[in-house]
Amino acid sequence: MNNGDNDMTTTYKYWVNDDGGKAATGRKGTSGDCVVRAITIATGMDYETVYRMVAKEAANFGFKKSARDGIHNQVRDKVLRDLGFVWYPAPKFAGRKARCADLYDKGMVIARQARHIVAVNYGMPHDIFNSSTKMVYGYWARGA
Numbered sequence: 001m002n003n004g005d006n007d008m009t010t011t012y013k014y015w016v017n018d019d020g021g022k023a024a025t026g027r028k029g030t031s032g033d034c035v036v037r038a039i040t041i042a043t044g045m046d047y048e049t050v051y052r053m054v055a056k057e058a059a060n061f062g063f064k065k066s067a068r069d070g071i072h073n074q075v076r077d078k079v080l081r082d083l084g085f086v087w088y089p090a091p092k093f094a095g096r097k098a099r100c101a102d103l104y105d106k107g108m109v110i111a112r113q114a115r116h117i118v119a120v121n122y123g124m125p126h127d128i129f130n131s132s133t134k135m136v137y138g139y140w141a142r143g144a
Contacts, residue, residue: 014101014124014125015100015125015126015129015130015131015132016125016126016127018037018041018119018127018128020036020037020040020050020119020126022037022047024047025048025051031069032068032069032070033051033068034116034117034118034127035054035067035071035076035079035117036050036051036067037128038110038119039054039080039083039110039119040119041119041126042108042110051067054067054075054079057075057078057079058071058072058075061074063075080140083142084143085110085142086140086141086143087138087140088140088141089138090111090137090139091103097135097136098135099133099134099135100118100120100123100124100136101123101132103122103123104123106120106122106123107121107122108120108121108122108142109139109140109141110141111125111136111138111139112136112140113136113137114134114135118131120139
C-alpha cells in the first residue's frame with residue numbers, strides 16, 4: 001500500500017503512516033521505538049519528551065537507558081499507567097482474532113500486538129508500517 005512517499009502523515013486505506021514526530025527530532029533510521037511512537041501519537045506529547053521519559057523509566061528498572069531497542073513490558077506498563085492509561089482485553093469474536101479495525105468505537109487507544117504496540121484512532125492504526133492485519137491482544141485507553 002505504501003506508494004513510496006516520504007510524507008509521514010499520508011493516509012492510506014487501512015493505516016496512517018505516522019512516525020509520531022521522530023523525523024522532526026533529527027533521529028534517523030529504524031529502531032525498536034514503537035512504544036515511544038504510540039505514546040506520542042496517542043497523547044499528543046512531543047517525541048523527544050516521551051523518548052526521554054521512557055528511557056529514564058527503563059534506567060529506573062535497571063535496564064539500558066534507551067528507548068530505541070525495544071522496551072521491557074514492565075517499563076511500558078508503568079509509563080502508560082503514569083500517563084493515566086488503563087488496560088482492557090481485546091474484543092472477542094467467534095472464529096477470528098481482533099484486529100485494529102475492531103477498535104473503531106474506542107477512540108484513540110494504544111493497542112498491543114505480537115512484539116509491537118501501535119496507536120489506533122477509531123480503528124485506524126497510526127504507524128510507520130501497515131500493522132492493521134496483526135492480531136490485537138488488548139489495548140490501553142486513557143481514564144476509566
